[in-house]
Amino acid sequence: MALSPEQRAARLALAREVAREAGALALGYFERLATLAVEFKQGGQDVVSIADREVEVLIRARIAAAFPDDGVLGEEDGLAEGSSGVLWVVDPIDGTSPFLNGLSHWCVSIAVAVDGEAEIGVIYAPVSNEFFSAAKDMGAFLNDAPIEVAPSRSIEDGLLGFGSNHRIPPADVGRFVTALLDAGGMFYRNGSGALMLAYVACGRLVGYYEQHINSWDCLAGLCLIREAGGWHNDFLAGEGMLRGNRIAGGAPQMKAGLIALLERVGASTETIA
Ligand code: IPD
Ligand code: CA
Numbered sequence: 001m002a003l004s005p006e007q008r009a010a011r012l013a014l015a016r017e018v019a020r021e022a023g024a025l026a027l028g029y030f031e032r033l034a035t036l037a038v039e040f041k042q043g044g045q046d047v048v049s050i051a052d053r054e055v056e057v058l059i060r061a062r063i064a065a066a067f068p069d070d071g072v073l074g075e076e077d078g079l080a081e082g083s084s085g086v087l088w089v090v091d092p093i094d095g096t097s098p099f100l101n102g103l104s105h106w107c108v109s110i111a112v113a114v115d116g117e118a119e120i121g122v123i124y125a126p127v128s129n130e131f132f133s134a135a136k137d138m139g140a141f142l143n144d145a146p147i148e149v150a151p152s153r154s155i156e157d158g159l160l161g162f163g164s165n166h167r168i169p170p171a172d173v174g175r176f177v178t179a180l181l182d183a184g185g186m187f188y189r190n191g192s193g194a195l196m197l198a199y200v201a202c203g204r205l206v207g208y209y210e211q212h213i214n215s216w217d218c219l220a221g222l223c224l225i226r227e228a229g230g231w232h233n234d235f236l237a238g239e240g241m242l243r244g245n246r247i248a249g250g251a252p253q254m255k256a257g258l259i260a261l262l263e264r265v266g267a268s269t270e271t272i273a
Helices: 005-031 050-066 096-100 170-182 193-201 215-227 252-264
Strands: 071-074 078-080 086-094 107-114 117-125 130-135 139-142 159-163 186-188 207-213 245-250
Touching: 005 050, 005 086, 005 107, 005 117, 005 130, 050 071, 050 086, 050 107, 071 215, 086 096, 086 193, 086 215, 107 193, 107 215, 117 193, 117 215, 130 193, 130 215, 139 193, 139 215, 159 170, 159 193, 170 186, 170 207, 170 252, 193 207, 193 215, 193 245, 207 215, 207 252, 215 245, 245 252
Parallel strands: 071 086, 159 186, 159 207
Antiparallel strands: 071 078, 086 107, 107 117, 117 130, 130 139, 207 245
8 A cells, every 4th residue: 555645744743742741741851850760671781661651652543543444563462463554663762771861862752653663753852942844755853954864974984873782692783893993994883763864864973883773763863864865775675674783874885885894704695785
């Protein structure tokens, strides 16, 4: 199925409205951080709090009220299948670790996927009040001004957003970072994959790479990058939507440099080249 322009516009309007409301709710929790109990999901770095859970509850309620037949996949409550063929992919707070450590780099990320493609992507960073949004064939925007990926930076002279987590072997992280530095490049990590992808879309970062990321962390960012003139790998290949995948994307001219880096560390370039 494909969304008509009217159906897409209606969902974009809701995504924008809900991201603002969710961001305001999350910001309220952030401002009283000391009162929040931190829970550990798996290891010592994978954290969550009532803020993540309550913000997702809010987003799900708004979607269900407006589009009851749409499905929702969220970081905290998993998959609720719908019957319309439209799937909302939601991260209530991406950058939970920075959030719970009192750092400003976190955001609400909302994507709408149809037929294996992210057609809508909205990312709101309440502390900086930066609002990113994009929709298929409609371009990408930061606070209503059009944005584009870095026009000329390469792996060597731009900053590469880099995601690292405890789901992948530390040695792989080391190998990739070593190769990047050897090539004259530099990595940037702020603890929110979604926000770093938005930074790629507006040209602050030349690209993004992470060996494994979940769909709720990145689908909105992928839509933003594509609509801002960039490229990304086939993230949803295989079971990417439910189990996550490797992610790579950025400005067109950095793709060859990234592929060369991956070949150097012996990583597969499948879904990228
Ligand atoms: C994480 C962040 C991080 C990325 C991880 C994600 P969370 O999400 O996006 O930057 O490297 O892969 O799991 O835990 O902050 O929602
Ligand atoms: Ca996340």
